[in-house]
Amino acid sequence: MLTTALTAVSFWLSFEALHDLASAHRLQGERAWAWPATVDTFIGVGELLILRASLMRRVDPWAIALTAAGSLGSIALNVAGVGVSHDPLDYVTAAVPPVAALLAFGVLMRQVHEFLLSRQSVLTAPPVPSGPPVTPVSETVTPEEPEAPEEPQEAAEAPEDEPELTEEPEPVTEPKKPRQELTQREQIDLVVRSLYDALGNQRPATRHMVAALRDAGLPCSDGTAREARKRVETAEPHLKSFPDAIAA
Template sequence: MSNEELTVPSALTAGQMPLRARWDAQFALAVLAAVLTTALTAVSFWPSFEALHDLATAHRLHGERAWAWPATVDAFIAIGELLILRASLAHRVDWAAITLTAVGSLGSIALNVAGVGVSHDPLDYVTAAVPPVAALLAFGVLMRQVHDFLVSRQPVVTTPLMPVIAPGPAVQESLESVAPEPVEETVHTPVDEPEVTEEPEPVTEPEQPSGEPTQRERMDLVVRRLYDDLGNRRPGTRHIRQALADAELPNSDGTCREARKRVETAEPHLRDLPDALAA
C-alpha cells in the first residue's frame, strides 16, 4: 500500500492552525500554567506554615522545633498527592493515599482555625482556613498538570492497516479442487406449484481492488490520525464528524462513535488519553 493512500486529505486541515504552531502554543501555555501553579502552591503553604509555627510557639516549641512542627501536618498533603499521582499513572485507586491527603488537609485546616482562638469576627476564621485550602487545591492542580505531561510523553504505538488480498489463480484452483462436488438430487415439482424465489442476499460493501483500503478502513485511518493531530488527545464526535465530512465519508453521529470504538478497540491505550475540547 503506497504512502499516498494513507494520507489524510488536505481538506482536513484547511482553515486550521498548523499542527506545529498549535503544539508550540499548547506547550507554552502548559509551561506558564505550571510555573504559576507552582508559585501559588508555595505562597499557599507559606501562610499555613507561619500559622502552625505560631501555634507551636504558643505551646512550648521554640526555634527550629517550632519551624519543623508544621511539616508534620502539611507534608501529609504533598505526600498524599504524589501517591495519588503515582496511582493515577498506574490506572488504579490508592485509598491509602486519599486518606493520607484528607487527614493532612483537614488537620491543617483545623489547626489553622484553632490558632485564631476566640474571636467575634467570622472573617478571622475564614482568613485562617484559606491558606491550607488553597495549598491543597493548588498542589492538586499541579499534580494534574504533571499527570497530563507524563501521559502525553508516552509512546503511541500504531497498528498498520492490513489490506485484504484476494487469492491468486493457483490458490483458487487448489481450493476448488479440495471442495466437495455438490450432490445432484432430482426434485419432482408439480406443474401447478408456484415458483419459489430465494430471498435476496444483504447488500454488502463492494470489493476494492487488490491493495486498496475499504471504506471502513479509510474511516478508521482518518479517526486514528485525529489523535495525533489533536496532540495525543481523544477526539470528540464533532471532531470526527468534521474530519469524515472533509474526507467525503459517512459522518453521522452513530458512524463517528462506531469508528472511534473500532480504533480504541485496536489500541486500548487511546481510551486513557485526555479528551480534546470540542471546537
C-alpha cells in the same frame, strides 16, 4: 507555572500560620518551623500516592486517608490559631491557605498525570502508516483446457478399451483477507486528519480536536490531541503550512 506558584504560596502561608501557633505554645527556633511539616507534609505525601495509584489504575485508601488527615488537620489548626474572634472573616482567612494548598497541589498532580500518560502512549504506540493498509488481491489461476485424448489405434486382433475420462476439479482460490481493524491510535490520527478537510484546509485547534475525539468515543485529553496533530503533520508536512483555525 501559575499552578506551581499558587501551590508554593499556599503552603508557605499555611506553614507561617502553623509556625506562629507553635511559637505561641513553647516551640522556638528550628522546632517551631519544623512542626508545621508534621501536618502539611501529609497533604503532599497523600496526593503523590494518589498520583501513583492512578497511574497503576487502582485505588489506594491509605493515600486518600493521608490526604484527608493532613488537609483537615491543617485547616483545623490554622483556624484554631486565630483564637476567640468576633469577626467570622478571621476564621475564613485562616482556613483559605490550607484549602488552597490542597486544591492547587491536586491540580498540579493532575497535570503531571496527563503528561505521563501522553508520554507513555507515544512510546508504546506503533508507528502511524501514511495511508490505509492495502490488502493484496489474490490472483485467480485459470486452468488449462484438457487436451482431447488421442483415439486408440485399432489393434490387429482385438481393440483395446478406451480409457474413461475424469473431469478435473476446479482450482480453489483463497478468499480475500478482511481489512484489518485500525488500532486506537490510528483511529485518533484519522479523526484529527479529517479535521483539516472539514475546516477548509485549516489547522485544527486543540478544542476542535478534543471535541471531535469526544464525539468519536476516543481518548480526548489536550495532550492526546496535540500528540495526534504532531504525528499527522509529521506524516504530511504540507499540513503545517495551513493557517490556524480559530477555536470557537
